[in-house]
Amino acid sequence: MFDITLGLVGVGKIVRDQHLPAIAETPGCRLRATADPHASLAEVPAYADMAAMLDAHPEIEAVAICTPTDLRHAQARLALSRGKHVLLEKPPGATLSEVEDLIGVANQQGVTLFAAWHSRFAPGVAEARQWLAERRIERVEIVWKEDVRVWHPGQAWIWQPGGMGVFDPGINALSIATEILPQPFFLRRARLLVPSNCQTPIAAELSFSDPEGATIGAEFDFRQSGPPTWDIHVDTDAGSLSLTQGGCRLSIAGQRVREEAEREYVGLYARFAELIASGRREVDVAPLRHVADAFMYGQRDAGEAFFE
Incomplete structure (x- = not known):
């Protein structure tokens, strides 16, 4: 079993419907805090932005970024630069150039970057x-x-x-x-x-x-x-x-x-844990390239x- 201390960035509908149940079912995955200026969860500490969350919880090892696409590049880049593993909700970025940049930062930092195509x-x-x-x-x-x-x-x-x-x-x-x-x-x-x-x-x-x-x-x-x-x-x-x-x-x-029955996000988080444990990255841009x-x-x- 591989333990992950996780922070969630963005607390919208997809997080409440899919991410939270999947995290609860993933052995060793512990949700430590959230970052969202407009929403929060009652059971964990909440912060207005990701930098504040990471400052307050240096024990966070990985973040799942579930914000609108135009915000993801800056957030993911900051998390990667701090040595955090990053799961990106789909699509992994607003542009292909953003995603390519994140791949480079992840490679430099030696951390996992996972473009999470849940389907x-x-x-x-x-x-x-x-x-x-x-x-x-x-x-x-x-x-x-x-x-x-x-x-x-x-x-x-x-x-x-x-x-x-x-x-x-x-x-x-x-x-x-x-x-x-x-x-x-x-x-x-x-x-x-x-x-x-x-x-x-x-x-x-x-x-x-x-x-x-x-x-x-x-x-x-x-x-x-x-x-x-x-x-x-x-x-x-x-x-x-x-x-x-x-x-x-x-x-x-x-x-x-x-x-x-649909259990996509359970499989997604299991894959994220597997990638972190093996020190690998998985970022396929083919779906985004077609769009x-x-x-x-x-x-x-x-x-x-x-x-x-």
Whole structure:
């Protein structure tokens, strides 16, 4: 068992819904304090900023940074420079340049930096990757739709530059696709629907291909009503595979192979502990690079104003 004394930076919805339960289930992981100017937890010391938290608790060995993306680079850089291990909520930064800088600082300091793509820890992902590794991919369909009012209530930052809009959930789909598909893939076309009063898209349609000619289509939409749709379907030369319910259900050739409850963040913290114990870093920027490509290469269409 490897013990971690942890500080949490940011105490928003994702922390309360996912991080806190996962930390409680991770053997040896002890939450010592939080840093957030607007929120706190009753059971642990709270500070307005991370520097104050680290000054007051030098025993903190690692921090999980769960703030909006435009704040993460400065916070992560400070933590790394103080010799702390860092877990970055997805996406790991507002820009690729920021993430590359953090990788360099982590290497210099000899500490762990973990870009935490939580959807990769869904129950069916590892088995899907293993099965697809020996198949030729012919076609991939990704459908990732949810109601922004349910999953991001009152989070105005998501519509501002760096907030990513529908790519905030869409990047989860891309993190799974880049994990399970055996070949890299590249953006060919993109259409981004941007509300007239927002800076980021509410919906997106993407077309990719891989070096062997497979076609990969993705449809992201924040306007879903009712239950979300988080599905990936893959046609191969040896049959089809479907990861649905965000990766909780895996079907191969029409037969259900795995269906389990979502426990992504438990797996995520177990991986963080493993990386710290072995002195390694894990920062895959492929999902973020695909989003950056879409913003750079995509056609922007103006849509109706969005009001929550």
